[in-house]
Amino acid sequence: MIRQMELVEKIRAYDPDADEDALNRAYVYAMQKHGAQKRASGDPYFSHPVEVAYKLTQYRLDTASIITALLHDTVEDTDATLDEIESLFGGEIRMLVDGVTKLNRLEIKSESSKQAENFRKLVVAMAQDLRVLMVKLADRLHNMETLHYIPKPEKRQRIARETLEIYAALAERIGMRRMKEELQDLAFKELFPEARESILTRLEFLRKQGQSQVQRVEEILYELANGGGLTGLKIYGREKKPYSIWKKMEAKGVTFEQLADIVGFRIITGSVGECYAILGLIHEKYHTIPGHFKDYISTPKVNGYQSIHTAVIGPQQQRIEVQIRTEEMHEIAEYGIAAHWGYKQRQDHEVSTSGKQYRWVRELLEILEQSEGAEEFLEHTKLEMYHDQVFAFTPKGDIIALPRGSTPVDFAFAVHSGVGFTCVGAKVNGRIVPLKHTLKNGDQVEIITAKTQTPSPTWERFVVTGKARSEIRRYMREQQRTEYITLGKAILAKTFKQEGHDLTEKMLEPALAVFKKKETDDLYAEVGEGLINRNQVYDAVFHTRKSESAGVKNPFTAANLKKKQKKAVPMPIRGLIPGMAIHFAGCCHPIPGDKIVGIVATGKGVTIHTMDCDTLENYADAPEKWLDVAWDAQNQDDLFVGRVKVSLSHETAALASVANVIAKDGGNISNLKILNRSSDFFDLMIDVEVKNSRHLQNIISSLRAKDVVQAVDRV
Secondary structure, three states, X not given: OOOHHHHHHHHHHHOOOOOHHHHHHHHHHHHHHHOOOEOOOOOEOOHHXXXXXXXXXXXXXXXXXXXXXXXXXXHHHOOOOHHHHHHHHOHHHHHHHHHHOOOOOOOOOOHHHHHHHHXXXXXXXXXXXXXHHHHHHXXXXXXXXXXXXXXXXXXXHHXXXXXXXXXXXXXXXXXXXXXXXXXXXXXXXXXXXXXXXXXXXXHHHXXXXXXXXXXXXXXXXXXXXXXXXXXXXXXXXXXXXXXXXXXXXXXXXXXXXXXXXOEEEEEEEOOHHHHHHHHHHHHHHOEEOOOOOEEOOOOOOOOOXXXXXXXXXXXXXXXXXXXXXXXXXXXXXXXXXXXXXXXHHOOOOOOOOOOHHHHHHHHHHHHHHHOOOHHHHHHHHHHHHOOOEEEEEOOOOOEEEEEOOOOHHHHHHHHOHHHHHOEEEEEEOOEEEOOOOOOOOOOEEEEEEOOOOOOOHHHHHOOOOHHHHHHHHHHHHHHHHHHHHHHHHHHHHHHHHHOOOOOOOHHHHHHHHHOOOOOHHHHHHHHHHOOOOHHHHHHHHHOOOHHHHOOOOOOOOHHHHHOOOOOOOOOOEEOOOOOOOEEEOOOOOOOEOEOEEEEEEOOOEEEEEEOOOHHHHHHOOOHHHEEOOEEOOOOOOOOEEEEEEEEEEOOOOHHHHHHHHHHHOOOEEEEEEEEEEOOOEEEEEEEEEEOOHHHHHHHHHHHHOOOOEEEEEEO
């Protein structure tokens, strides 16, 4: 454990004006409060906040951030209060500690709700000050380093998945590459240990075989730079991380051996001019690979990242990837937001989120305002953070950064919510395109609007950004509520009229108290939706038993008022009439996450196919049989069969290895067929029960990482 003086000296090494007294008081206060508490590892609990503080010193954070790290668990896990912290350390520290503290005092029913509520609070806090996020990331990193001490595997998996989906994505958004890679690797180790171990083994083998080759490429690049009059450059080869390799295998659908860019080369220059000079020399000598040149110096990423990326057919006809940047750009690429801060030049230490590179924080706040609950907010946020980006331009030349796969509707909502709501069409590079058109890097987009236009429910099926989806859902909720209110009011007016009464809002006051509604519109909406029976409302107003005579239970018994309504099990497909028979096609095996279409067959109901299924060609001349359908996102518990074809080396325990990978990734083999066999290879057809297409893709990626697997493809 880091001692008090070591920590203070580490901070004073980069910030001589650090408040040493406050640091010492925070260290002692946290140590006293945590007292004899132990972590799951058996270490003193106080070792955790000290480690978190030490990690932040590596990013040269200010005194307030380090003090927050030391105190971040005191309010949650000891008898310390925020008022006490404010009296001892000031209002700034109180705000930061409160932002990092979990919502342990809220009575939240499920783990997913708890996760969502914690994240909602974190977003609100980091919108005030991004140092909250820095402390939270360091806290999560140390927790991941000690994750193996948690005895329950399902809890470890949940924490690792949350780290991968949320915290690593947040680290990337603020440009902290090192932090992101550490979080990803630790989560990868827990979620896919065999795949990671297999990749590490192969990397070690390549390292021994190709070390001289990497040095040779470095020497050639140095010779090239010196020949062009460029001196003082730093050039080195950098091995990609296991998780990055796994994601690339997954995205490209290839095995480890088929990847040509395991090692990338980085060139650090003294100026922007030198960046373009060395780029020119490389492109002059070697053939470039089309589609792999990206200039993030002239068009930086939203997190401030700047660099030139290119790929060429280099020495010995080998493909090599090269990144070129200045020393300052390299600092920002490694340390992200921390590299921007100059504490001694700032009068107040609050880290603003008003800059263009932190626009995404403000967009998360907008999504929070539009989302119905914390879990929906978390869903939209994952959409917002979890994609590579494309850069599109407005007609005036302003850059709009969007996730890959975005459409003109996403672009419209990114410009302004009002533009999104009134969007009727779009021109991309001067040509009219459908609203579901996928935007590419460099597209110039002009949105055509009309005052009478309103969002279409079908937009939700193809938009990619969390902001667009949350705005569309909010509008649909408001429209649906208006319809329910109108319907509910008409139902109650008719019911009261049949009994000889004219309905008035004053008359409904007793019912508002019984059903715990603030306004009559709330009551009308639930009657219109069918959640409250019309006769129950009549009973509440006139104290009769009309609901019982109508076959409805009396709502005024204590047991009945407390009883929750059970939701009906939802259909897995949206866009169908309830009760309609559905079948999943055996030719393409659609699973949640696939784009799908329904085909009506007389006497059989609807058969669900994937959009790229070859069988659909048989129905090209029968458009009346096609139905526009989509998966129901709420139906998460069902299992679906995905089919994969595996080419396997004919080795001892090869089949057992495949079965073990599928089982460890949460899949279940429901059928297996040998298609072809030879002395060297076996071809297998395997049916695997999975939750969705993402789940199946994870299994395929894990299989590709095994050395006995030659090829895996979804059928």
